[in-house]
Amino acid sequence: MAERAAPAMMPRRYSRHLLIPEVGLEGQERLLSARVMCVGAGGLGSPVLSYLAAAGLGRIGIVDDDVVDETNLQRQTLFTTADIGRSKVTVAAERLTAMNPHVAVDPFPVRLDASNARDLVRPYDVVIDCTDRFLSRYHINDACVLESKPDIYGSLFRFDGQVTVFNLNDGPCYRCLFPTPPPIDTVPTCAEGGVLGVLAGIVGAFQANEALKAILRIGEPLSGRLLLIEALSGSTREVRYARDATCELCGVEPSIVEVVDVQLEEPPPSDVPELDPDELKSAMDSATLLDVREPHEVVLGTIDGAVHIPSSQLLARMHELDSARTYIVACRLGQQSRWAIRRLEDAGFRKLLHLRNGLLGYAAYDAQLAIF
Structure with a gap:
């Protein structure tokens, strides 16, 4: 990742931020010097990346090993029909640069896993989890705890979304909320269960908001608060959770000291051919x-x-x-x-x-x- 000086302040481009007392010149300078990693350039990643680039972040990293598929276009607004078959991170980098050429974009066309998670998140200040794989969520969380990075989490399923912030200011981590992975045959993804396209924009916007709050050090972060979004009723509610003293990763006596592969519970073995x-x-x-x-x-x-x-x-x-x-x-x-x-x-x-x-x-x- 080549380093470059933070972009110069551009008062006209960011004037609506400068007018907000809680942001102002000092806050915009924080954004210009901030480094954010987005893992996943799909339904959640599209709004997250778009809003953060528009906000004027200094550097944005994008991790995704996938290519654009026609089924993505219903909710992944960074992409067009002409992009089908192309690398998501390549297309996303092009779109963000066109949107704001003053933002440095680092595309990583790889899958984040136990072997590379810490190296990928280490150079960044904030990590945003825009994946839909349980294994990736554990890898991201573990790397963030071990590298002392906040982990801004979002998830989607049909008409329901979730947002929270892990590992911020000694707050709880993903393993405090979900200590063990669920059985493998109870873990649907968007590809299996479907998702209302607009919900990705709603949840992704909440994630981008939490990232900006963390960088600007304003507002009340969703740390220890799981926000549940119900698109059909248009309602939200919160579930509060606390740091678990017995957590294997961030507890008093942690047993996990490195990012490890997590095994989803396999269903009972069957002899069926x-x-x-x-x-x-x-x-x-x-x-x-x-x-x-x-x-x-x-x-x-x-x-x-x-x-x-x-x-x-x-x-x-x-x-x-x-x-x-x-x-x-x-x-x-x-x-x-x-x-x-x-x-x-x-x-x-x-x-x-x-x-x-x-x-x-x-x-x-x-x-x-x-x-x-």
């Missing part, structure tokens, strides 16, 4: 496809001959299935189907197969199947 997506069609000659997606997912596309019982109705409708038949159990991405297989096994079904990577994986082999 796995089918690769390209094997599905031939397997259906002697087996029935059991599609456990929810009704709103099925309307996006299905396969002729499939039996559809949503996972949410499986226990109540299991009597409709014949335990003597062989079923290929499938969902959209391969997680809900694992849950369904365990329920079927508990009920005595033994002739089961599992479609690896779900119907979305199969769609890559069948151009007629429109599943996104």
